[in-house]
Amino acid sequence: MVIFAMNGNAYAEDYSVVQGYMHTFNNGIDVYSGVFALNKDLSLQTSSYLKYTVDLINPSFGGGGEGGGGGDDAVNGNAHATSGASSAVSSSGSNSKDTRHGFTAGVTHNFNNIIGVEAYIDYSKEKDYKSTTPTLTLKKDFNDKNTTLTAGYSRNFDTVHGQFMDNREKRNTNNYFVGLTQVISPMTVAQIGYSRSNSSGAESEGIRLVPINGVAASTCTAKGANCLAEAFPDKRTRNAYLAGVNHYFLTPGFSVLNKSSVKFNFRYYTDDWKIKSYMGETEWSKYLSGHTLLRLDYRYYNQTKAYFQQDNYTAADALRSASPQLKSFSSNLAGVKLTYFLKDAKGAPSFMKQGSVEGKYEFYTQSLGVNAHVLMAGLRIPF
DSSP states (O other), X not given: OOOOOTTOOOOOSOEEEEEEEEEEETTSOEEEEEEEXXXXXXXXXXXXXXXXXXXXXXXXXXXXXXOOOOSSSTTTHHHHTTTOOOOSSOTTOOOOOEEEXXXXXXXXXXXXXXXXXXXXXXEEEETTEEEEEEEEEEEEEETTTTEEEEEEEEEEEEEEOOTTOSSOEEEEEEEEEEEEEEEEETTEEEEEEEEEEEEEEOOSOSOOEEEBTTOOGGGOSSOBTTEEXXXXXXXXXXXXXXXXXXXXXXXXXXXXXXXXXXXXXXXXXXXXXXXXXXXXXXXXXXXXXXXEEEEEEEEEEEEOOOTTOOSOBOXXXXXXXXXXXXXXXXXXXXXXXXXXXXXXXXXXXXXXXXXXXXXXXXXXXXXXXXXXXXXXXXEEEEO
């Protein structure tokens, strides 16, 4: 499922970005990710964007293990961002290794300040999942650019072939988004939005087996009389409601040290599988020096279970799931990020004088017993 940003994706300068992520879960799953992005202004009205992402799931130099991993995309988000692709490992305990490649290409154009158009396409592939997602976003300013209306549409064309599926199966998803951004004052901006998606086809990832008749899940390594494939409804409709506010603080004086900001976002989600969730997050940013920006963030997530999810199944149950993403759970994510701007920094290479380096650490904990450490290091180079 494509998640639209509330204010759209804005490409406003020429730059290149390199980022590396490491997700280490307490259940033995490791995900190493690399992101390479390039933005280029083609004219005053047009810009282009390219991105390549690679995710190494349980590579040879990392750990192996068992388990599922979260369901609120707080940690999984980086590995699932392009396609909403399958989880890192099945619940059967197999030591899954995979490499996921993702490509994004986009262009934005402003038609004489009348309307902005953004079109891009995502493509991702791994051993059991392939996804192609074209997206179109329109943005219109009103009220001397103090009000911005954004509308977007995307369609996922996915092919699923998990290890416990007999054939490759299709899943198609239509995603819609509408949002409004309003400048309340020179220091405060508010946003609201609504998104909806309708999917049909193979809703299961095909990577888990469901034990029935009291059989231990650890024994389900192959399909059999007591170890059945997951069975989901063949359609799903999702709705999400978003609201947020950004406020900027500027104390008297011209020093950058007098600048800080705070953001609050809230999302309520519901679907026809009877899952309801809410997510609240806050982010605080403050300059520690003329070169160093500190950001602290926290996110809380809580959801109910799918109507057909239960602890024990029998052969008579037409719908069944071993996915942790369909259980009732809550999670917390807290992090700190430091960005160091190299402008006028002593010893910085000439090509980096306008660039920055960044590092981030986050800790994720979930009520189902999954914890994770997330590390990121990045480099941004304007040109």
